[in-house]
Amino acid sequence: MSIRNDEAGQNGGxxxxxxxxxxxxxxxxxxxxxxxxxxxxxxxRAVVARGLKATWGSNWAIMASGFVxxxxxxxxxGVGLGALVGTVExxxxxxxxxxxxxxxxxxxxxxxxxxxxxxxxNVFFKLNFAKLYQGMLxxxxxxxxxxxxEITLALLRGAAYATGFTAVMGxxxxxxxxxxxxxxxxxxxxxxxxxxxxxxxxxxxxxFQQMDWINFIMLPMFLFSATFYPLSxxxxxIQWLVQAxxxxxxxxxxxQISAGVFxxxxxxxxxxxxxxxxxGLVLTTGRLRTLFLK
Amino acid sequence: xxxATVSKQLTKTVISARGLTKKYGNFAAVDGISFDVPxxxxxxxLGPNGAGKSTTxxxxxxVSQRTSGELSIMGLDPDRHGPEVRAHLxxxxxxxxxxxxxxxxxxxxxxxxxxxxxxxxxxxxxDELLEFAQLTDKAKARVxxxxxxxxxxxTIARSLIxxxxxxxxxxxxxxxxxQARHILWDRLFxxxxxxxxxVLTTHYMDEAEQLCDRLxxxxxxxxxxxxxxxxxxxxxSTREVLELRFGSERNATVAAQLxxxxxxxxxxxxxxxxxxxxxxxxxxxxxxxxxxxxxxxxRRSSLEDVFLRLTGRxxxx
Amino acid sequence: MTEPHRPTxxxxxxxxxxxxxxxxxTPEQSAAKARRFGSLYFAEHWLRTMRGxxxxxxxxxxxxxxxxxxxxGVGLASLIDANTAASLGGDxxxxxxxxxxxxxxxxxxxxxxxxxxxAAEENTYSVMSGFKWRRTYYGPNASPLSSxxxxxxxxxxxxxxxxxTTGLYYLFLLLFGAVPEPAGWLMIFTAALGGMAFGLxxxxxxxxxxxxxxxFAMVQRFVVMPLFLFSGTFFPLAAMPWAVQWIxxxxxxxxxxxxxxxxxxxxxxxxxxxxxxVLYLAVLAAAGWLLAKRSYxxxxxK
Numbered sequence: 001m002s003i004r005n006d007e008a009g010q011n012g013g014x015x016x017x018x019x020x021x022x023x024x025x026x027x028x029x030x031x032x033x034x035x036x037x038x039x040x041x042x043x044x045r046a047v048v049a050r051g052l053k054a055t056w057g058s059n060w061a062i063m064a065s066g067f068v069x070x071x072x073x074x075x076x077x078g079v080g081l082g083a084l085v086g087t088v089e090x091x092x093x094x095x096x097x098x099x100x101x102x103x104x105x106x107x108x109x110x111x112x113x114x115x116x117x118x119x120x121x122n123v124f125f126k127l128n129f130a131k132l133y134q135g136m137l138x139x140x141x142x143x144x145x146x147x148x149x150e151i152t153l154a155l156l157r158g159a160a161y162a163t164g165f166t167a168v169m170g171x172x173x174x175x176x177x178x179x180x181x182x183x184x185x186x187x188x189x190x191x192x193x194x195x196x197x198x199x200x201x202x203x204x205x206x207x208f209q210q211m212d213w214i215n216f217i218m219l220p221m222f223l224f225s226a227t228f229y230p231l232s233x234x235x236x237x238i239q240w241l242v243q244a245x246x247x248x249x250x251x252x253x254x255x256q257i258s259a260g261v262f263x264x265x266x267x268x269x270x271x272x273x274x275x276x277x278x279x280g281l282v283l284t285t286g287r288l289r290t291l292f293l294k
Numbered sequence: 295x296x297x298a299t300v301s302k303q304l305t306k307t308v309i310s311a312r313g314l315t316k317k318y319g320n321f322a323a324v325d326g327i328s329f330d331v332p333x334x335x336x337x338x339x340l341g342p343n344g345a346g347k348s349t350t351x352x353x354x355x356x357v358s359q360r361t362s363g364e365l366s367i368m369g370l371d372p373d374r375h376g377p378e379v380r381a382h383l384x385x386x387x388x389x390x391x392x393x394x395x396x397x398x399x400x401x402x403x404x405x406x407x408x409x410x411x412x413x414x415x416x417x418x419x420x421d422e423l424l425e426f427a428q429l430t431d432k433a434k435a436r437v438x439x440x441x442x443x444x445x446x447x448x449t450i451a452r453s454l455i456x457x458x459x460x461x462x463x464x465x466x467x468x469x470x471x472x473q474a475r476h477i478l479w480d481r482l483f484x485x486x487x488x489x490x491x492x493v494l495t496t497h498y499m500d501e502a503e504q505l506c507d508r509l510x511x512x513x514x515x516x517x518x519x520x521x522x523x524x525x526x527x528x529x530x531s532t533r534e535v536l537e538l539r540f541g542s543e544r545n546a547t548v549a550a551q552l553x554x555x556x557x558x559x560x561x562x563x564x565x566x567x568x569x570x571x572x573x574x575x576x577x578x579x580x581x582x583x584x585x586x587x588x589x590x591x592x593r594r595s596s597l598e599d600v601f602l603r604l605t606g607r608x609x610x611x
Numbered sequence: 612m613t614e615p616h617r618p619t620x621x622x623x624x625x626x627x628x629x630x631x632x633x634x635x636x637t638p639e640q641s642a643a644k645a646r647r648f649g650s651l652y653f654a655e656h657w658l659r660t661m662r663g664x665x666x667x668x669x670x671x672x673x674x675x676x677x678x679x680x681x682x683x684g685v686g687l688a689s690l691i692d693a694n695t696a697a698s699l700g701g702d703x704x705x706x707x708x709x710x711x712x713x714x715x716x717x718x719x720x721x722x723x724x725x726x727x728x729x730a731a732e733e734n735t736y737s738v739m740s741g742f743k744w745r746r747t748y749y750g751p752n753a754s755p756l757s758s759x760x761x762x763x764x765x766x767x768x769x770x771x772x773x774x775x776t777t778g779l780y781y782l783f784l785l786l787f788g789a790v791p792e793p794a795g796w797l798m799i800f801t802a803a804l805g806g807m808a809f810g811l812x813x814x815x816x817x818x819x820x821x822x823x824x825x826x827f828a829m830v831q832r833f834v835v836m837p838l839f840l841f842s843g844t845f846f847p848l849a850a851m852p853w854a855v856q857w858i859x860x861x862x863x864x865x866x867x868x869x870x871x872x873x874x875x876x877x878x879x880x881x882x883x884x885x886x887x888x889v890l891y892l893a894v895l896a897a898a899g900w901l902l903a904k905r906s907y908x909x910x911x912x913k
Contacts, residue, residue: 061825061829062829065829065833068833069832069836072836072840075840076841077840079851079852080845080851081687081691081846081850083846083850084694084713085690085691085694086694088690212664212667212670212671216670216674219674219675219678220682223686224678224682228683229687229690230690233685233686233689233690234686357912359912368638375642376755376757377642377645377646377755377756377757378638378639378755380642380753380754380755381639381641381642381754381755382638383753387749387750391746391748392747392750393656393660393747393750395660395663395664395745396659396663400659404655405754407652407655407656408645408653408754408756409641409645409754409755410641410643410645410648410755411635411636412635415632415634415635418632422632456634456638
């Protein structure tokens with residue numbers, strides 16, 4: 001079990017059992033020398049496979065419906081509110097239609113929402129009610145397998161939604177540059193950032209009431225992160241505060257991509273998420289260690 | 295104090311059912327049963343899952359309308375005088391339905407309010423009931439922190455908040471460990487001593503034997519037999535039972551060779567039962583015929599045997 | 612029979628007293644009180660439960676208006692007011708009110724939305740879990756209370772929370788200077804009525820669900836969300852094509868919002884339309900109430 005490489009979640013092609021190698025390792029019960037050996041067995045795939053089964057088995061309709069929400073927002077706000085707002089200054093200083101202005105922002109919001117839902121409510125339920133993880137951890141799986149598996153699931157879903165939404169943008173004539181294809185991987189990056197953090201934070205939660213706190217953070221972030229109007233309407237100190245929030249970086253990143261305008265800030269936005277992912281994973285793994293391997 | 299009242303109410307009938315029937319579509323969950331329960335009696339409904347016990351209890355409890363037949367609780371028709379009937383009762387349902395969003399003691403107080411009882415009575419009464427249920431130190435605890443046995447006791451305490459003269463208990467100890475069951479039985483004995491009429495359903499024969507003065511055996515919505523545990527055993531079974539195991543494959547074939555030993559023979563998939571007044575003597579006879587079971591056990595007859603005799607099926611699958 | 616061993620039980624019992632305290636009411640008196648005040652008793656229980664998540668209730672009631680008012684009423688408004696205010700008056704045919712600030716336009720809609728959201732929160736999972744997971748309806752159902760009184764008590768509790776929420780929201784609207792007309796305070800009640808008009812039919816639906824297949828997530832996405840977005844909330848209904856305007860007409864949120872606009876800034880619309888708003892909301896609430904009573908009675912009396 002110690003021979004498999006650590007990217008099991010992605011490699012996908014390797015069959016689960018290689019009897020010769022595994023048996024000889026098992027007979028000697030040699031402890032793994034790999035770092036994180038007690039946390040990780042390199043079998044993220046098993047967790048992902050279970051998740052996909054559960055998804056397609058029971059609640060695919062709900063999954064599919066998640067795609068509808070940002071589209072509704074786009075139509076309502078873009079068309080209805082757009083009539084009141086007119087044009088807005090887009091990335092690079094050119095005037096763009098209001099619907100073109102909010103479309104990438106809504107994509108960023110939906111990436112955040114999906115990832116946060118998957119990594120908080122969903123995980124909270126499994127952790128506290130379904131006792132799913134206790135069962136998983138009685139097998140050779142480690143907590144990091146579980147964490148990465150859950151996050152991978154969230155990302156798969158996020159990628160599917162992002163693809164659908166980008167297609168809708170194309171149909172509505174909001175795609176003006178080939179760069180727009182990058183919206184999909186960039187959405188996954190945003191989702192990854194929120195998912196890796198969300199799971200760590202959820203592990204502290206004990207009651208449903210505490211879970212409500214997550215909504216209290218999400219709602220203002222959704223409304224204030226330059227989603228529906230430019231940052232310039234705020235006084236300067238508030239602008240700084242908004243710019244410290246992760247969603248603002250996501251909104252700006254996607255907005256730049258959709259316009260095909262890149263600046264030094266693009267790099268900062270990406271870096272923000274890379275740092276967030278790393279810190280989130282460290283936090284989540286540490287928490288899972290204290291929760292399950294006391 | 296309470297003993298004086300017990301002797302006075304012996305003859306009054308508190309529950310009376312005639313041809314009581316409940317149908318769901320074409321399916322008769324309860325199929326025309328009749329019985330009377332005198333005040334102060336401990337009355338049991340024994341039967342397997344799906345026999346119609348819970349449905350009967352819900353009709354008595356005034357929360358399920360009967361399809362036909364007559365039913366009277368303290369002289370009142372529960373379908374027409376639901377609130378009045380329910381005001382007389384304490385109910386312990388099969389599944390706990392405590393409110394886990396409020397504290398243990400508050401569960402009692404809130405429930406008492408449904409009976410229009412004032413807080414000045416409910417606060418000390420709640421403490422008294424918590425003591426009765428041995429939950430005093432849990433008064434401020436969250437309900438979901440209680441064990442299964444504690445939740446059951448809290449539910450019983452809750453059902454006593456209005457000092458009911460009739461207590462309905464639906465499978466009161468199902469899912470509890472043996473020690474928790476004995477604590478619970480003891481609490482119920484105390485209530486019985488105080489003159490409370492107990493009506494309980496169970497599919498445990500030991501529970502029925504311990505708690506019931508009289509019981510009806512129900513199966514598929516009908517009454518199969520009625521009487522005290524001892525009289526039912528006397529009527530439908532022998533004094534002792536010899537249980538023999540010959541191994542899963544051989545039980546059926548060996549059974550033919552056992553004919554004539556004891557009064558009656560039952561062949562189950564895993565064992566053969568020989569009903570006899572003297573079990574040891576029966577075992578001697580088995581050995582005498584050159585048969586050597588893997589295990590043998592002589593025991594007293596129980597209500598399980600009564601049920602097997604009446605329906606040809608085991609009580610607990 | 613096996614000998615039951617019960618020493619542990621016995622030990623603890625030695626000190627347990629018999630029940631001494633005498634109940635002050637006869638069963639007949641209990642039943643009479645329950646028939647008269649049963650709904651109130653259940654509402655009392657409901658409020659006691661709400662205390663358990665009181666923090667959430669208050670945070671929602673205070674935080675939501677602040678966040679929305681800053682975002683929509685101030686942030687977005689600066690964009691719209693700079694562009695044009697003329698189109699706001701266009702709804703319902705009153706071109707004269709060209710100088711209407713966006714904050715004033717959107718405020719009644721935000722208040723009405725709060726009513727709908729509270730109703731959606733209280734009348735979905737908590738109703739279903741009363742029947743299914745926590746089974747908390749079955750306790751009172753075995754007491755002298757009737758099934759209809761459970762509906763009554765729950766509705767009273769909901770009304771209390773609605774008024775608490777809309778009342779606080781109204782105070783925030785005043786702080787933001789979003790309510791020009793003195794009659795604006797009546798919005799507290801029209802928004803609560805809107806919450807009832809949406810919440811009671813939802814309650815009837817929730818009480819009829821036997822198995823959780825994610826129905827509420829679907830309601831959230833395919834009912835609540837479209838209503839929120841297409842009920843003339845953030846822009847006049849007339850700004851949308853005819854094909855989606857019907858959503859506004861059937862939406863309790865639109866009727867509740869329009870009522871609020873009439874009260875808050877004297878939005879010009881024919882008197883009969885105002886009457887239709889009130890009637891429509893009242894009829895929805897009453898129908899939901901009757902359906903919920905029927906559904907509760909049927910389900911609890913099985």
